[in-house]
Amino acid sequence: xxxxxxxxxxSRSEAENIISDTLQKCDDGExxxxxxxxESILLDDNKIKNSSYNSDLGFGFRAxxxxxxxxxxxxxxxxxxxxxxxxxxxxxxxxxxxTYNHEIPxxxxxxxxxxNPIEQKSLNEKIRILNEVNNYLRSKDDNIxxxxxxxxxxxxxxxxxxxxxxxxxxVRPLIRFNVSVMLEKNGRKETGVYGVGGRQSYDSYLxxxxxxxxxxxxxxxxxxxxxxxxxxxxxxxxxxGPGWPAILIHEAVGHGLEGDFNRKKTSAxxxxxxxxxxxxxxxxxxxxxxxxxxxxLTIDDEGTPTEKTVLIENGILKNFMxxxxxARLMKTKSTGSGRRENYRHIxxxxxxxxxxxxxxxxxxxxxxxxxxxxxxxxxxxxxxxxTSGKFVFNCTEAYEIVNGKIGSPIKGATLIGxxxxxxxxxSMVGNDMMMDPGIGTCGKAGxxxxxxxxxxxxxxxxxxxxxxxx
Amino acid sequence: xxxxxxxxxxxxxYCLGLAKKLGATESSVIVNNSVSETVNFRNKKLDESxxxxxxxxxxxxxxxxxxxxxxxxxxxxxxxxxxxxxxxxTTKNTPEDExxxxxxxxxxxxxxxxxxxxxxxxxxxxxxIDYLKKLESAAxxxxxxxxxxxxxxxxxxNFILANSEGFCAGYKTSSFTASSxxxxxxxxxxxxxxxxxxxxxxKDLDDAGExxxxxxxxxxxxxxxxxxxxxxxxxxxDKRIAKGILSTFASAIxxxxxxxxxxxxxxxxxxxxxxxKINVLDKPDILKGLGSRxxxxxxxxxxxxxxxxxxxxxxxxxxxxxxxxxxxxxxxxCGGTSNLYFENGNISFKDLLNSKSKSLYITETxxxxxxxxxxxxxxxxxxxxxxxxxxxxxxxxxxxxxxxKDMFKNITLANDLEFKYSTNSPTMMIEGMVVAGK
Numbered sequence: 001x002x003x004x005x006x007x008x009x010x011s012r013s014e015a016e017n018i019i020s021d022t023l024q025k026c027d028d029g030e031x032x033x034x035x036x037x038x039e040s041i042l043l044d045d046n047k048i049k050n051s052s053y054n055s056d057l058g059f060g061f062r063a064x065x066x067x068x069x070x071x072x073x074x075x076x077x078x079x080x081x082x083x084x085x086x087x088x089x090x091x092x093x094x095x096x097x098x099t100y101n102h103e104i105p106x107x108x109x110x111x112x113x114x115x116n117p118i119e120q121k122s123l124n125e126k127i128r129i130l131n132e133v134n135n136y137l138r139s140k141d142d143n144i145x146x147x148x149x150x151x152x153x154x155x156x157x158x159x160x161x162x163x164x165x166x167x168x169x170x171v172r173p174l175i176r177f178n179v180s181v182m183l184e185k186n187g188r189k190e191t192g193v194y195g196v197g198g199r200q201s202y203d204s205y206l207x208x209x210x211x212x213x214x215x216x217x218x219x220x221x222x223x224x225x226x227x228x229x230x231x232x233x234x235x236x237x238x239x240x241g242p243g244w245p246a247i248l249i250h251e252a253v254g255h256g257l258e259g260d261f262n263r264k265k266t267s268a269x270x271x272x273x274x275x276x277x278x279x280x281x282x283x284x285x286x287x288x289x290x291x292x293x294x295x296x297l298t299i300d301d302e303g304t305p306t307e308k309t310v311l312i313e314n315g316i317l318k319n320f321m322x323x324x325x326x327a328r329l330m331k332t333k334s335t336g337s338g339r340r341e342n343y344r345h346i347x348x349x350x351x352x353x354x355x356x357x358x359x360x361x362x363x364x365x366x367x368x369x370x371x372x373x374x375x376x377x378x379x380x381x382x383x384x385x386x387t388s389g390k391f392v393f394n395c396t397e398a399y400e401i402v403n404g405k406i407g408s409p410i411k412g413a414t415l416i417g418x419x420x421x422x423x424x425x426x427s428m429v430g431n432d433m434m435m436d437p438g439i440g441t442c443g444k445a446g447x448x449x450x451x452x453x454x455x456x457x458x459x460x461x462x463x464x465x466x467x468x469x470x
Numbered sequence: 471x472x473x474x475x476x477x478x479x480x481x482x483x484y485c486l487g488l489a490k491k492l493g494a495t496e497s498s499v500i501v502n503n504s505v506s507e508t509v510n511f512r513n514k515k516l517d518e519s520x521x522x523x524x525x526x527x528x529x530x531x532x533x534x535x536x537x538x539x540x541x542x543x544x545x546x547x548x549x550x551x552x553x554x555x556x557x558x559x560t561t562k563n564t565p566e567d568e569x570x571x572x573x574x575x576x577x578x579x580x581x582x583x584x585x586x587x588x589x590x591x592x593x594x595x596x597x598x599i600d601y602l603k604k605l606e607s608a609a610x611x612x613x614x615x616x617x618x619x620x621x622x623x624x625x626x627x628n629f630i631l632a633n634s635e636g637f638c639a640g641y642k643t644s645s646f647t648a649s650s651x652x653x654x655x656x657x658x659x660x661x662x663x664x665x666x667x668x669x670x671x672x673k674d675l676d677d678a679g680e681x682x683x684x685x686x687x688x689x690x691x692x693x694x695x696x697x698x699x700x701x702x703x704x705x706x707x708d709k710r711i712a713k714g715i716l717s718t719f720a721s722a723i724x725x726x727x728x729x730x731x732x733x734x735x736x737x738x739x740x741x742x743x744x745x746x747k748i749n750v751l752d753k754p755d756i757l758k759g760l761g762s763r764x765x766x767x768x769x770x771x772x773x774x775x776x777x778x779x780x781x782x783x784x785x786x787x788x789x790x791x792x793x794x795x796x797x798x799x800x801x802x803x804c805g806g807t808s809n810l811y812f813e814n815g816n817i818s819f820k821d822l823l824n825s826k827s828k829s830l831y832i833t834e835t836x837x838x839x840x841x842x843x844x845x846x847x848x849x850x851x852x853x854x855x856x857x858x859x860x861x862x863x864x865x866x867x868x869x870x871x872x873x874x875k876d877m878f879k880n881i882t883l884a885n886d887l888e889f890k891y892s893t894n895s896p897t898m899m900i901e902g903m904v905v906a907g908k
Contacts, residue, residue: 057543068515
């Protein structure tokens with residue numbers, strides 16, 4: 001655990017006094033301290049292209065009165081700096097008369113270990129594996145023209161000091177290992193990308209030459225794409241594979257169920273609580289409590305322990321995801337979903353691991369039920385306009401389905417749909433729920449946070465596929 | 471207040487000195503400080519105030535052809551000592567790369583011109599609040615507007631770039647940014663749109679009332695959209711979308727994509743990639759320009775480049791490392807382009823709308839659908855059906871797709887270029903793209 005006051009002219013008790021003095025008539029607020037260490041080691045074009053290390057230290061001081069948030073952050077943990085921030089907050093919230101809410105739930109559960117993954121594996125060892133990845137792939141296929149592989153490791157220590165001196169802490173490890181392959185054949189180039197990661201040591205993901213399966217998967221996707229035909233254009237049936245394609249759930253309904261957009265009534269879902277928003281059999285949860293997952297958190301960035309929040313149960317909208325601010329204004333409780341990219345940013349309600357639970361049909365049954373459509377297995381990324389509800393995601397591996405059979409692979413295309421109605425178009429839910437491999441980052445208001453997704457195979461009756469073949 | 475040059479220089483020279491002492495043969499350092507103050511309004515009331523004071527340092531050390539780098543926001547000497555020692559240690563253990571080096575000394579910027587990038591004016595929060603009140607009152611005039619969010623940010627930054635070859639320069643920049651996001655609602659639909667203005671100098675910022683009204687008008691006209699059928703049709707890209715196509719072009723000619731062979735524009739220098747009428751410039755010395763600079767992020771002097779001349783690709787965007795790999799000299803584009811733009815076409819906006827009996831006018835795209843390896847493009851889109859020069863009705867839940875290789879050859883530009891962002895394009899029409907809808 002970091003001692004944020006060790007090398008500072010500011011003592012913990014002085015900081016506590018400034019915090020309590022600043023927040024005394026506010027409804028909520030805290031001092032958030034963060035110390036993160038991260039590394040990136042990149043192999044590209046047959047060489048170690050980059051070995052870099054970052055250490056980031058800073059605080060964010062927040063005061064909330066009714067709906068108004070005042071925030072100030074700095075890299076200098078010092079008496080002067082905290083006092084200046086306090087003045088900034090006070091000058092924004094000139095005539096406050098709230099009552100500070102001291103209540104914050106407690107839990108002893110932890111969802112990952114207190115480790116520093118960067119120091120658990122030597123630089124030489126990481127470089128050796130990256131070189132092996134390069135040699136392994138290039139010896140497997142003569143059409144390989146480019147291999148990129150990288151390690152990203154991080155340890156983030158956070159401390160939240162509330163008015164009155166209550167302190168909450170968390171140490172969060174996170175790693176990612178990615179491989180990207182480019183093939184070239186007969187003048188045509190295609191890429192395949194795959195990765196793994198989560199809140200454990202590098203070795204938990206790489207042991208027993210497991211890195212080879214990551215390489216094989218990237219190569220397999222690139223090889224499939226090399227044979228792909230132009231994608232069709234227009235409305236058709238879509239079968240989604242299990243796991244990572246759940247970014248459909250994340251974009252189509254996840255963002256629209258975040259508390260802030262619903263308090264402000266700018267989400268297409270704001271007036272649908274308790275109503276049917278999905279087909280029967282569709283249950284969606286947002287879960288921060290799964291051991292070692294990329295989107296899991298022991299406490300959120302306001303200090304609230306995370307939980308498993310049921311968003312949609314058997315088709316009915318049950319809950320929004322809440323941070324403390326939006327929960328208070330909507331007269332409900334925080335779901336432990338208050339997150340921020342780092343101390344530079346304010347807290348927003350965000351997703352953790354968003355999952356559609358298994359039903360009882362098989363993927364085979366879904367494929368057989370489609371005369372003309374596509375089978376989408378892997379995606380690049382997605383985006384949503386939460387107000388109109390329209391969302392997209394980009395296929396990176398997909399096939400056409402003709403008369404109940406999987407046909408040729410098709411080129412990457414964007415799929416577009418309407419969030420509030422898409423889940424009503426789900427006509428089959430598979431029995432094969434799978435988590436994604438641990439690679440997702442969600443962006444909102446310029447802040448990126450690590451998230452996870454999961455789903456079984458599903459059949460969607462109607463979606464627009466953005467190909468070029470009419 | 472943003473830290474002065476002397477403070478930043480002192481930190482930079484301390485780092486260079488220590489790196490040398492610890493065994494680095496060459497090194498470079500960037501120290502920067504940025505102070506921002508933002509006020510946000512929602513539905514005509516104060517919603518958030520945010521002050522940020524960001525310090526940062528990044529150091530790259532070389533031992534011969536070995537290289538490594540560190541960065542930190544903690545500039546205390548104790549911390550710098552630990553980090554630089556770690557950086558030099560890591561450098562020793564990182565394999566050699568023959569192309570690693572500082573820029574050639576004769577390419578480094580010799581002088582720092584005053585490009586009028588810093589406005590010393592300080593705008594107090596109360597003045598920001600006055601601006602936002604005026605903006606939101608104009609934005610919420612129409613009853614169909616049900617939510618307004620707007621923001622005003624003042625930013626002052628300063629930086630120093632120094633290296634062990636004796637280069638040491640930096641300067642202050644400022645920006646004042648106002649934006650307005652509005653939500654409109656009718657019986658059938660809810661839509662969102664925005665308007666935005668960002669300038670180096672406060673006095674150049676758009677009028678608050680105009681900005682708010684513009685955002686509201688652009689939102690209201692999107693209400694009750696329809697979905698159209700799938701077909702091949704001419705697409706007209708609003709300026710704010712057309713600039714994105716120019717940005718994709720810039721990433722496809724970056725020397726890193728070219729040297730790695732992962733760009734559809736590899737080996738296309740001196741070949742025709744656009745139609746005859748298309749010229750693309752990257753001009754770093756525009757006074758008050760949002761992308762203006764004296765040198766790139768390695769200290770290499772930046773001159774104006776005509777990247778595309780009458781449809782022919784003339785230059786890649788080259789940094790030192792990839793330049794050495796491609797056997798080309800850096801042209802000062804480490805970190806990307808400066809003020810990048812398409813030169814005006816010779817047809818008015820109105821004539822462009824009128825040039826086809828039927829076309830689609832696109833005001834927003836969503837998704838990450840640009841692939842610079844293959845040139846494939848497929849994104850979700852929102853816009854309007856245009857018939858005989860008239861906006862007929864709003865359209866959404868469609869995708870538009872094509873391949874940049876074909877799209878670039880079918881571009882027609884209007885003559886309405888303005889310098890609103892650092893990358894800018896006139897209104898753009900591309901024929902022969904595929905729309906997927908119903």
